[in-house]
Amino acid sequence: QKEVEQDPGPLSVPEGAIVSLNCTYSNSAFQYFMWYRQYSRKGPELLMYTYSSGNKEDGRFTAQVDKSSKYISLFIRDSQPSDSATYLCAMREDSSYKLIFGSGTRLLVRP
Amino acid sequence: DTEVTQTPKHLVMGMTNKKSLKCEQHMGHRAMYWYKQKAKKPPELMFVYSYEKLSINESVPSRFSPECPNSSLLNLHLHALQPEDSALYLCASSQDEGRQAFFGQGTRLTVV
Numbered sequence: 275q276k277e278v279e280q281d282p283g284p285l286s287v288p289e290g291a292i293v294s295l296n297c298t299y300s301n302s303a304f305q306y307f308m309w310y311r312q313y314s315r316k317g318p319e320l321l322m323y324t325y326s327s328g329n330k331e332d333g334r335f336t337a338q339v340d341k342s343s344k345y346i347s348l349f350i351r352d353s354q355p356s357d358s359a360t361y362l363c364a365m366r367e368d369s370s371y372k373l374i375f376g377s378g379t380r381l382l383v384r385p
Numbered sequence: 386d387t388e389v390t391q392t393p394k395h396l397v398m399g400m401t402n403k404k405s406l407k408c409e410q411h412m413g414h415r416a417m418y419w420y421k422q423k424a425k426k427p428p429e430l431m432f433v434y435s436y437e438k439l440s441i442n443e444s445v446p447s448r449f450s451p452e453c454p455n456s457s458l459l460n461l462h463l464h465a466l467q468p469e470d471s472a473l474y475l476c477a478s479s480q481d482e483g484r485q486a487f488f489g490q491g492t493r494l495t496v497v
Contacts, residue, residue, distance in 0.1 A: 306485070308486070315473070315493065316490055316491070317473075317488040317490040318488045319488070320487055320488070323485040362427055362428075371416055371418070371433045371435065371440065371479075372433070372441065373428075373486055375427035375428060376427065377426070378425075378426075378427055
């Protein structure tokens with residue numbers, strides 16, 4: 275079993291839809307949770323960063339962490355075609371340099 | 386400014402060549418990373434430098450040799466690579482362990 279599981283998609287939605295992206299994990303020591311967006315042939319861009327449990331909102335993006343269920347989510351409101359990309363969740367333990375990535379979910383937002 | 390700059394953007398090299406990838410950040414971050422990413426896969430950690438000292442080497446073959454000349458610069462020296470080493474090589478930095486990591490745009494390497 276992988277430490278971090280993420281549905282690879284592709285996930286196809288119409289423009290304006292609310293998108294929900296999720297990851298589950300098995301290591302209860304993970305404390306830091308990140309979401310990255312990666313366009314084709316580019317480096318990952320940090321979207322959201324959360325420490326421990328709770329919600330965080332930034333514009334159209336909301337990140338949720340539920341440590342009791344070992345489940346994290348990224349919601350994108352009013353999705354745009356420019357949101358079409360691969361979304362990677364990543365997490366790490368406290369005082370660890372090692373980021374553990376999910377496999378990434380490909381999102382396609384149709385005009 | 387959350388910019389990590391990598392050069393070159395693209396590199397084609399033969400199996401007998403020696404080349405270097407370069408990475409620079411001016412955010413005052415004390416941890417710098419090299420990752421390798423194959424198509425449709427997540428990034429895989431290769432090396433971590435913390436305070437200019439190598440702290441993690443993920444059993445990477447010796448044909449990849451990292452170097453951290455100072456706190457802002459990170460190099461990856463390449464020698465006698467194989468075609469299967471063709472990938473996107475990503476540099477990242479973070480303030481310290483546990484903080485969010487910022488990635489560069491990568492160097493797309495092709496070994497012929």
